[in-house]
Amino acid sequence: MKSSNSLIYKGLRLIFKPLFYILFRPVIVGRENIPKSGGAVIAGNxxxxxxxxxVDICTKRVVCTLAKKELHDGKFGFLFRGAGTIPVDLHSAHNPAxxxxxxxxxxxxxxxxxxPEAKRNYTDQLLLPFKYGAAxxxxxxxVPIIPYAITGNxxxxxERVKITFGKPIFPSGKETHEINNELYDSIAQLLRENMPREELEHKKFTTFEEWSNDNEKTS
Known part of the structure; x- marks a missing residue:
C-alpha cells in the first residue's frame, strides 16, 4: 500500500475504532493469531x-480489503480508494486485476x-459456497490464511458483536481445493463454537467437500 493510502487508512481507523467500540462493544478472541509482520490472508464469513x-480494528497493522467495485465508483468512492481497498467485480466470474x-x-x-462467500449470507445455510480467491x-x-468468524448482531x-480468529492455515504441500476445503471447514467450526445457540439451531451446515460433490453432480 502506498504511504499516502496508509496515512488515510490509519486516519479513518482512528475515527471509526472508538465509534465501533461505543456502538457495538466488540469482543475480540484470538487476535494473537494475526501475524505481527509478513504477509497473510485474513478470511472469514x-x-x-x-x-x-x-477486522481493521483488531490489529495495528494496515489491512488491504477486497471490496466490491460499486463502492469504489459510488459517491464515497474516494474513501475506499484513499484507504487502499482492492476493487472486485462481483458480476464477473474472474477478477484477474x-x-x-x-x-x-x-x-x-x-x-x-x-x-470467500463473496456476498452477505441471508440464507439458512451456515456458510455460502466459497470462491477460491483466498486459497x-x-x-x-x-503466506498463511488466518480464518475468522463474526457472530452476534x-x-x-x-447487542455485542464478536470476532474469533482461528489458527493459521498454511498452504505448503496443498493444492488450492485442499486449502479452500480446510478454510471453509475451519470457519464453519468457529461459527458453530461461537454462534448463539438459538441462531445456530436454525442454520444448515454442509461441509465444503459435500457441497463440491453435489455441485459436480448437478453440473
Missing part, C-alpha cells in the same frame, strides 16, 4: 457491511482481508 471495519493486486500486496508483506492467493504466495447499544 460475511454477515454485515461493517465486517471489514471490525483484483487477484494480481492482492498477490502483490501479500508479496510486499501486507495483510489482505477476503470474504489461490495463499497458494501463489506461500450489529445492533447499536443493544
Amino acid at each position: 460475511h454477515k454485515h457491511a461493517l465486517d471489514p471495519i471490525f 483484483a487477484l494480481k493486486a492482492a498477490v502483490k500486496a501479500l508479496k510486499e508483506s501486507s495483510l489482505v482481508n477476503v470474504s 489461490v492467493m495463499s497458494y501463489r504466495t506461500g 450489529y445492533r447499536p447499544f443493544r
Whole structure:
C-alpha cells in the first residue's frame, strides 16, 4: 500500500475504532493469531457491511480489503480508494486485476482481508459456497490464511458483536481445493463454537467437500 493510502487508512481507523467500540462493544478472541509482520490472508464469513471495519480494528497493522467495485465508483468512492481497498467485480466470474493486486500486496508483506462467500449470507445455510480467491492467493504466495468468524448482531447499544480468529492455515504441500476445503471447514467450526445457540439451531451446515460433490453432480 502506498504511504499516502496508509496515512488515510490509519486516519479513518482512528475515527471509526472508538465509534465501533461505543456502538457495538466488540469482543475480540484470538487476535494473537494475526501475524505481527509478513504477509497473510485474513478470511472469514460475511454477515454485515461493517465486517471489514471490525477486522481493521483488531490489529495495528494496515489491512488491504477486497471490496466490491460499486463502492469504489459510488459517491464515497474516494474513501475506499484513499484507504487502499482492492476493487472486485462481483458480476464477473474472474477478477484477474483484483487477484494480481492482492498477490502483490501479500508479496510486499501486507495483510489482505477476503470474504470467500463473496456476498452477505441471508440464507439458512451456515456458510455460502466459497470462491477460491483466498486459497489461490495463499497458494501463489506461500503466506498463511488466518480464518475468522463474526457472530452476534450489529445492533447499536443493544447487542455485542464478536470476532474469533482461528489458527493459521498454511498452504505448503496443498493444492488450492485442499486449502479452500480446510478454510471453509475451519470457519464453519468457529461459527458453530461461537454462534448463539438459538441462531445456530436454525442454520444448515454442509461441509465444503459435500457441497463440491453435489455441485459436480448437478453440473
